[in-house]
Amino acid sequence: MSIFSKIKRSKGDPKILRSGPSSLSSGDRLAKRLGWLGIGLGVAQLVAAGSITRALGMEGREGLVRAYGARELATGMLSLSTEKSLGLWGRVAGDGLDIATLAGELDRYNPKRANVAGALALVLGVSVLDLVAALATTARHRRSQGKQVSYRDRSGFPHGVKAARDAGNRAPAARSRPEPSRPVAFPAG
Amino acid sequence: MRALVWHGKEDIRYDTVTDPEIEEPRDAIVKVTSCAICGSDLHLFHNFIPAMLPGDIMGHEMMGEVVEVGHGVNGKLKKGDRIVVPFTIICGECDQCKSGNFSLCERSNRKKELGDTAYGHAAAGLFGYTHLTGGYPGGQAEYVRVPFADATHIKVPEGIPDEQLLFLGDIFPTGWQAAMNCDIQPTDTVAVWGCGPVGQMAIRSAILLGAKQVVAIDCLSERLGMAEAGGAIPLNFEEESVIDRLNELTDGKGPEKCIDAVGLESHITMYQPDTVLDRAKQMFMLENDRPHALREMIYVCRPGGTISIAGVYSGLSDNIPLGQLMNKAVTIRTGQTHVNRWTDDLLRRIEEGQIDPSFVITHTVALADGPEMYKTFADKQDSCIKVVMRP
Ligand SMILES: NC(=O)c1ccc[n+]([C@@H]2O[C@H](COP(=O)([O-])OP(=O)(O)OC[C@H]3O[C@@H](n4cnc5c(N)ncnc54)[C@H](O)[C@@H]3O)[C@@H](O)[C@H]2O)c1
Ligand SMILES: [Zn+2]
Numbered sequence: 001m002s003i004f005s006k007i008k009r010s011k012g013d014p015k016i017l018r019s020g021p022s023s024l025s026s027g028d029r030l031a032k033r034l035g036w037l038g039i040g041l042g043v044a045q046l047v048a049a050g051s052i053t054r055a056l057g058m059e060g061r062e063g064l065v066r067a068y069g070a071r072e073l074a075t076g077m078l079s080l081s082t083e084k085s086l087g088l089w090g091r092v093a094g095d096g097l098d099i100a101t102l103a104g105e106l107d108r109y110n111p112k113r114a115n116v117a118g119a120l121a122l123v124l125g126v127s128v129l130d131l132v133a134a135l136a137t138t139a140r141h142r143r144s145q146g147k148q149v150s151y152r153d154r155s156g157f158p159h160g161v162k163a164a165r166d167a168g169n170r171a172p173a174a175r176s177r178p179e180p181s182r183p184v185a186f187p188a189g
Numbered sequence: 190m191r192a193l194v195w196h197g198k199e200d201i202r203y204d205t206v207t208d209p210e211i212e213e214p215r216d217a218i219v220k221v222t223s224c225a226i227c228g229s230d231l232h233l234f235h236n237f238i239p240a241m242l243p244g245d246i247m248g249h250e251m252m253g254e255v256v257e258v259g260h261g262v263n264g265k266l267k268k269g270d271r272i273v274v275p276f277t278i279i280c281g282e283c284d285q286c287k288s289g290n291f292s293l294c295e296r297s298n299r300k301k302e303l304g305d306t307a308y309g310h311a312a313a314g315l316f317g318y319t320h321l322t323g324g325y326p327g328g329q330a331e332y333v334r335v336p337f338a339d340a341t342h343i344k345v346p347e348g349i350p351d352e353q354l355l356f357l358g359d360i361f362p363t364g365w366q367a368a369m370n371c372d373i374q375p376t377d378t379v380a381v382w383g384c385g386p387v388g389q390m391a392i393r394s395a396i397l398l399g400a401k402q403v404v405a406i407d408c409l410s411e412r413l414g415m416a417e418a419g420g421a422i423p424l425n426f427e428e429e430s431v432i433d434r435l436n437e438l439t440d441g442k443g444p445e446k447c448i449d450a451v452g453l454e455s456h457i458t459m460y461q462p463d464t465v466l467d468r469a470k471q472m473f474m475l476e477n478d479r480p481h482a483l484r485e486m487i488y489v490c491r492p493g494g495t496i497s498i499a500g501v502y503s504g505l506s507d508n509i510p511l512g513q514l515m516n517k518a519v520t521i522r523t524g525q526t527h528v529n530r531w532t533d534d535l536l537r538r539i540e541e542g543q544i545d546p547s548f549v550i551t552h553t554v555a556l557a558d559g560p561e562m563y564k565t566f567a568d569k570q571d572s573c574i575k576v577v578m579r580p
């Protein structure tokens with residue numbers, strides 16, 4: 001690892017003066033933020049399950065909070081990866097679970113009802129963002145986007161495949177080289 | 190000048206940067222007339238190759254006009270020359286260069302220490318690639334500095350358009366070397382995994398080198414269609430079993446020669462559970478690559494056969510069936526391409542009209558459209574196979 005931390009760009013290399021348009025869309029950027037949010041929340045749920053259950057009046061359900069934390073962590077990491085759509089849809093499904101669980105704690109005998117309501121509002125807000133990001137990245141990265149073209153006419157051989165094959169069959173020198181790893185010639189120059 | 194700059198995973202930007210300057214006596218500055226996006230760029234785009242830095246300029250497939258030369262270039266190259274730049278930077282003087290092993294040049298990697306630590310012994314410097322190979326600014330830009338320019342170039346004649354010559358710098362010799370490393374005999378079946386630009390060039394090369402039959406494996410219909418046009422038998426791995434079909438085509442014996450033009454980002458599918466496991470391990474940094482195609486090759490290859498790896502792998506791969514490999518006496522040949530070893534011959538073939546490598550180009554755009562085309566190419570959208578950009 002330490003060798004990677006020593007890497008620097010060389011002195012004479014071009015430097016950025018102004019940054020321009022990126023390959024990342026706004027949906028991709030949102031996915032990144034949500035991914036990091038998920039990882040942060042996941043870690044918090046895993047290491048501080050006790051404080052969370054106390055704050056929500058859910059004592060005794062630490063195991064569930066930790067399991068949800070693991071889920072947040074997994075879907076968060078996926079949302080940061082090249083499989084981000086999968087991660088975001090996983091987050092949307094997870095939001096459903098969170099909402100159902102919190103709604104169940106919203107009964108009037110829970111002394112921490114106000115905290116639960118606050119948490120629920122937060123989750124509802126995030127779930128809208130998750131849904132927006134999931135829809136946006138799915139649409140943007142779907143393979144079927146754009147035209148479907150056939151390249152069945154592109155042989156690359158100006159005289160046709162048959163002529164190329166014939167040339168190949170006629171050229172024994174090119175066909176078999178006892179030591180193909182030996183150089184053919186010194187570079188042009 | 191304008192350039193495509195790496196800022197992080199899937200984040201390539203069309204930035205304004207300072208112009209490159211002559212730094213060493215053997216440098217030249219080239220005004221880029223055409224450049225392209227390579228499958229290797231996708232590995233950087235997806236951040237699977239370590240040691241990239243935000244601010245690195247992308248691109249290792251480029252050609253153009255020499256606009257300035259250092260005083261050490263010694264007349265071998267002069268202002269106004271039209272050249273294709275090979276993606277491997279070569280000094281032309283070290284032991285490896287003298288043996289024609291240009292991608293192993295011992296002097297061109299300016300971060301040799303880093304390369305030595307990562308690879309045991311460093312390989313050549315490459316343009317627009319990781320700092321393990323020197324971290325040289327690439328050619329998806331208006332201008333590029335070419336180190337050791339008196340050796341690192343392919344002079345090309347006027348009168349042939351850029352599109353036909355550009356690929357001399359990488360994918361054409363890469364496909365060619367993949368086939369040459371197979372030492373193709375007239376009785377051979379050559380199976381090519383991956384019908385991206387490199388696979389397409391490997392297919393044409395195998396035909397020109399006289400293979401009995403060439404089988405092209407992929408799951409993208411437009412790429413299989415292009416492979417079939419070049420004389421290959423298409424095999425869609427989502428529709429039929431690769432192993433069964435290859436055995437059927439070879440009287441149950443398996444192909445003598447197998448070419449890997451897929452590399453470390455094998456397609457992930459539930460039907461190939463090893464790819465899902467590899468992906469999960471990649472995410473937890475327990476494995477660098479997804480070598481599904483390679484596992485398949487080792488299994489199906491005819492005993493005594495050859496596996497030629499052109500696809501790029503970055504580090505550690507798990508579950509490589511060494512038992513099959515060893516017991517079947519399979520030869521493996523690998524390497525980044527020794528570009529200049531092949532280019533005299535390949536340029537002659539283009540000039541004689543044996544092959545026109547421009548067949549692979551599906552998108553020609555301005556450099557400003559580069560960031561969007563990275564996405565299109567990476568997501569295999571819009572029937573995209575090869576993107577050429579004009580700065
Ligand atoms: N050795 C060299 O010097 C050199 C030079 C250029 C490129 N490369 C490498 O060659 C590889 C291909 O490059 P490209 O430009 O053609 O990229 P590409 O991404 O366009 O092509 C890869 C192809 O492999 C297919 N594929 C994925 N999984 C597969 C599987 N399991 N079986 C069969 N096909 C599968 C994909 O559908 C795709 O068509 C990359 O790894 C690239 O880095 C190496
Ligand atoms: Zn390349």
Ligand SMILES: [Zn+2]
Nearest residue numbers: 280283286294
């Ligand atoms: Zn050298």
